[in-house]
Amino acid sequence: MKKLVLPRNAALLMLSIFLFMNCENNAPTPDSTVPGNKPAWWKEAVVYQIYPRSFKDSNGDGVGDLPGIISKLDYIQSLGVDVVWLNPIFSSPNDDNGYDISDYRGIMKEFGTMDDFDALLKGMHDRGIKLVLDLVANHSSDEHEWFKQSRSSRDNPYRDYYHWWPAEKGKPAARYSFFDVNNDAWKYDSLTDAYYLHYFSVKQPDLNWENPKVRQEIFDMMNFWFDKGVDGFRMDVIPFISTDTTFPQLPAQYHGDMVAYYANGPHLHEYLRDMNDQVLRRHDVMSVAEGIGVTTATAHDFVDADRKELNMLYHFEGVSLGYLPGKFKTPDPKGIDMVQFKTLYSKWDSVFAERGWGTIYLGNHDQPRMVTRFGNDAPEYRELSSKMLSTFLMTMRATPYYYFGDELGMCNIKFDRIEDYRDIESINMYQQVKNHGGDLQEFLDAQKTGARDNGRTPFQWDNSPHAGFTTGAPWLKVNDNYLNINAAAQEANPNSTLNYFRALVKLRKQEKALVYGKYTLYDKDNPAVYAYTRSWEGKTFLVVLNFKSDTAVANLGSLDLSKAKRVLGNYPDANSAPGMLRAYEAAVWQL
Ligand code: ISL
Ligand code: CA
Numbered sequence: 015m016k017k018l019v020l021p022r023n024a025a026l027l028m029l030s031i032f033l034f035m036n037c038e039n040n041a042p043t044p045d046s047t048v049p050g051n052k053p054a055w056w057k058e059a060v061v062y063q064i065y066p067r068s069f070k071d072s073n074g075d076g077v078g079d080l081p082g083i084i085s086k087l088d089y090i091q092s093l094g095v096d097v098v099w100l101n102p103i104f105s106s107p108n109d110d111n112g113y114d115i116s117d118y119r120g121i122m123k124e125f126g127t128m129d130d131f132d133a134l135l136k137g138m139h140d141r142g143i144k145l146v147l148d149l150v151a152n153h154s155s156d157e158h159e160w161f162k163q164s165r166s167s168r169d170n171p172y173r174d175y176y177h178w179w180p181a182e183k184g185k186p187a188a189r190y191s192f193f194d195v196n197n198d199a200w201k202y203d204s205l206t207d208a209y210y211l212h213y214f215s216v217k218q219p220d221l222n223w224e225n226p227k228v229r230q231e232i233f234d235m236m237n238f239w240f241d242k243g244v245d246g247f248r249m250d251v252i253p254f255i256s257t258d259t260t261f262p263q264l265p266a267q268y269h270g271d272m273v274a275y276y277a278n279g280p281h282l283h284e285y286l287r288d289m290n291d292q293v294l295r296r297h298d299v300m301s302v303a304e305g306i307g308v309t310t311a312t313a314h315d316f317v318d319a320d321r322k323e324l325n326m327l328y329h330f331e332g333v334s335l336g337y338l339p340g341k342f343k344t345p346d347p348k349g350i351d352m353v354q355f356k357t358l359y360s361k362w363d364s365v366f367a368e369r370g371w372g373t374i375y376l377g378n379h380d381q382p383r384m385v386t387r388f389g390n391d392a393p394e395y396r397e398l399s400s401k402m403l404s405t406f407l408m409t410m411r412a413t414p415y416y417y418f419g420d421e422l423g424m425c426n427i428k429f430d431r432i433e434d435y436r437d438i439e440s441i442n443m444y445q446q447v448k449n450h451g452g453d454l455q456e457f458l459d460a461q462k463t464g465a466r467d468n469g470r471t472p473f474q475w476d477n478s479p480h481a482g483f484t485t486g487a488p489w490l491k492v493n494d495n496y497l498n499i500n501a502a503a504q505e506a507n508p509n510s511t512l513n514y515f516r517a518l519v520k521l522r523k524q525e526k527a528l529v530y531g532k533y534t535l536y537d538k539d540n541p542a543v544y545a546y547t548r549s550w551e552g553k554t555f556l557v558v559l560n561f562k563s564d565t566a567v568a569n570l571g572s573l574d575l576s577k578a579k580r581v582l583g584n585y586p587d588a589n590s591a592p593g594m595l596r597a598y599e600a601a602v603w604q605l
Contacts, residue, residue, distance in 0.1 A: 056246070056300035056325055057371050058529050059096035060408070060519050061146070061415045065379045066100055066125055067111060068472045069418060071484035078472070078483070080126035080134050087134075089501070091141040093421065094519035097300070098138060099146040099248050101379055103131070107157050109217040110193070110438050111470075112148075113250060114155035118235045135243055144245035146300065151232045152251045153218040160231075161219055168206050174225045177211035177257065187263045189213070190272045193438050195445045213254060213276060215438055223255040223285055236293045246300035249324070253277035253307050253316075255285055277307025283315055286323040295322070302373060302415075303327035310365045317370040326413060328373040331358055333381050342443060342457075343464030350388065352541050352561050360546075363411055363533045372412035376403055377420055382468040384417070386426035388561075395563055395598055396423050396499075400511045401584035402559050402600035408518040409548060409557045409602060411533045419473050421515040422501060426468035427493045432458065436490050437467045476502035514584060521582055521602065527553045536570050543568040543595060547605070555581070556603040560595035568593040578603045 070082030080103065083090075090098060102112030105120035112122060121131050138145045154161060163172035168180075179186040179200065186209055189199035193215040200209040201216045211220045221228050236247065256279025268275035294301055303316055305327035316327050335358070336350035337343055359374075366372040376384035385391050389399025400423035407414045429435060432444045432454075440461055447457045462468075467490060474496040475482035481496035493499075504510035522528045531550030537543060542562040548555045556573065560566045570593045580588035583601035592603045 052319075053530070054325075054371075056097070057413060058523075058526075059144070059300075059413055060094070060522065061097040061099055061413060062090065062093060062095040062418060063099045063378055063415055064090075064101070064418045065470055066103055067489065068470050068483070070473065070475070071486065071488075074484060074486040075124070076484050076486040076488045077124045079124065080121070080130040084130070084134050084137050087137045087141060087143075090138075091143060092516070094516055094523065095143065095416070097144045097146055097245065099415070100148065102148040102150055102250075104150075107155055107217065109155070109215050113150050114153070114157075114215070114218045115150050116155040116157040117159075118154075118232075119238055132242070139243065144300075146246040146248055146302075147239060147244055148250060149232075149236065149247040149252070150250040151221065152254045153212065153214055153220045156217045156219055160221075165203060165205060165210070168208070174222055175228050176219050177222050177259065177261075178206070179209040179211075179261065181207045181209065185209075187261050189261075189264075191215070193218070193442050195442050195449065197446070211257075213251075215442075220257070221255075222257070222259070224257065224259050224281065229285060229288065233289060233292045236289070237296075240293065240297040240299060244299070246302070249301065249303045251276075251306050252286070252303045252324075253282060253305065254279070256280055256282040273307040274309075278312075283321075283323065286316070287321070290322045290324070294324075301325045302413075305329050310361060313365055314370055317366075319369075326371055326373045328375055328415065329362065331362070333376065333387075336387070337464065342460070344456075344460040345463040352544065353539060355561075356535060356538060356544050359410065360533070360535045360538075366412070367533075372410075373415055374407055374410045374412040375415040375417065376407060377417040377469055378415065379417075379469055380466050381417075382464055382466075383424055383426045384420055385423055386468065387463070390563060390598065391425040396425065397511050398584055398598040398600075401514045402561070402598045404511070404515050404518055405557065405582070405584065405600035405602065406544065406559055408522050409528050409555070411529070411531065411548065414522075416515075417469065419469075421512050422474060422499055422504060423511040424471070424474060424499060425493065425495060426462065426465075427471050427491060428462035429465070429467070429491075430458065434491060435461075435465065435467050437465065437470070440465050440467060474500040476500050509586070517582055525553070525555065526550060527555055531555070536573065537568045540566070540568055542566040545570060545593075547573070554605040556592055556605055558592055558595060558599070558601050558603070560597065560599045563597045565597065566595045568595065574605065575603075578605050 067078045069078045070086050071078050072081035103122055103125050104115045105117035106112045106115050106122050121128055135145055160172050160175045163170050164176045186200050190197055191199035191213055199211055199213050201212055202209050212218050213220055223229055254276045258280055301324040303324050308327055308329055316324050335355060336346050338346050362372055376388055384403050385396060385400045389403050435441055447454055471490055472483035472488050472492045477497050477500055480488050481492045481500055504512035527548050527550035531548035534547045536545040542560055543566050544559040545568045546557055558568055575592055578592050581602050581604050585599055
């Protein structure tokens with residue numbers, strides 16, 4: 015097993031046994047952080063998320079690939095990040111860009127080979143970067159051998175690897191699907207006269223975790239990747255894995271909230287503890303749940319150290335702000351209410367203040383670009399507001415998950431036509447609106463804010479055709495603004511968003527107060543400014559962020575600002591006082 019070097023003397027043996035048994039192993043020496051929150055490498059890490067399809071194409075087929083990532087390892091290292099999380103790279107027919115896996119131990123043909131993978135992992139480790147993969151185990155592809163077998167007959171040994179409902183029992187109780195044109199998570203299959211369950215597309219049948227053989231297959235597969243040296247997993251919709259296989263009518267308490275129902279299956283935590291016992295605790299790795307359906311009330315069950323389940327999860331509450339309730343990803347014309355935003359992030363900070371550990375992100379492959387959603391992508395404010403949002407992400411008490419391209423200030427592409435979209439979600443929802451005679455123009459307008467493809471356009475490397483992403487035709491259009499917004503141009507400019515991001519990462523690495531320090535919110539009712547301090551071992555940093563284009567004043571109450579010194583900011587010079595803020599100004603002050 016990886017990293018379990020045989021110790022030479024008894025003291026080391028004791029130590030390594032202790033580390034092995036402790037699920038927050040590899041911790042630096044104890045210090046003044048609160049109990050339950052002891053240091054760990056994954057708490058101090060900055061995670062950089064790469065959508066491999068859109069990072070760098072090496073062979074001109076228009077699809078990013080593993081050799082492409084290898085060719086950019088020096089760039090990734092230059093950011094100063096500790097961990098790279100790759101979206102799924104496994105064999106897949108790509109109904110949902112790799113979230114439909116047909117072989118968990120194979121590499122997607124378009125992305126390369128296992129040799130490429132080994133070279134990528136080595137290249138990362140040689141540079142001191144850890145690699146986290148995506149575990150998509152709630153469902154597989156319908157082209158996975160297990161499903162082919164399962165579907166073939168009712169008495170096939172793989173039948174119970176998936177959820178089947180025999181048609182002679184009538185139609186099963188309704189379940190909602192994220193990606194089905196009819197919203198229906200049950201698909202009738204005439205071959206065996208039965209329905210199978212798919213919370214996502216018809217090509218993503220849900221695996222039956224209630225079957226111990228399925229759990230064993232998944233745990234063995236995880237160990238396979240860990241034995242190769244992988245450093246962790248991000249776990250796709252992991253709260254959904256356990257299912258009441260009697261499929262009752264949806265209990266009344268969950269009416270209108272199917273996600274919460276899916277995320278609270280009867281044996282969920284038993285399976286996660288089992289996964290920890292059989293896999294995670296045996297390696298020095300990190301785990302993070304895509305915490306869909308998880309609330310502040312249930313979060314501790316996943317991540318508290320004494321639960322022996324997972325390390326972290328990311329919630330959906332922040333990225334759900336500013337959309338109209340009951341309407342699919344439709345922006346509220348009033349925008350995002352900053353008081354609500356601050357209340358929400360302060361609440362999540364306090365949840366993990368003494369136990370567990372949080373994460374923070376504003377963008378990922380399921381979200382639009384953060385500068386468009388939470389900042390301002392108009393030319394005069396794009397750089398300032400990108401830097402401001404990065405300042406927020408790098409100074410909160412939580413592990414930042416930073417989405418590739420945000421360091422350049424990449425923006426939503428805002429397609430006008432459905433034909434430009436590649437994402438199954440946009441395409442199927444469009445069809446759904448059409449089938450119901452809905453307003454297609456309204457849908458397309460809303461997608462300019464909310465569509466997932468906005469965050470998936472190719473990385474903008476330079477000002478050559480297709481932004482240097484590919485020499486061929488890109489699988490998804492490149493944003494036209496690449497002529498202005500690209501890595502090469504920003505390398506050359508010491509004040510670019512790229513170099514500002516590097517400075518932020520460096521500061522977070524230098525100042526443990528920004529990782530572990532106590533968080534205190536100031537001026538909570540200020541509708542424009544987010545101001546907070548981070549204090550630890552006698553050092554205090556004040557972070558002030560103006561989320562609006564008007565100048566703003568923050569009331570910093572009783573804070574002693576007499577020795578305040580600006581250590582970083584998105585304007586060339588410090589303002590006259592920490593509480594005075596220009597448009598989208600961000601500054602970190604040491605007090
Ligand atoms: O993307 C979403 C909203 O637009 C979410 O509802 C998303 O479907 C949900 O967060 C689950 O996401 C994960 O599983 C999906 C996959 O499409 C996403 O890319 C993945 O992050 C199915 O595997
Ligand atoms: Ca390629």
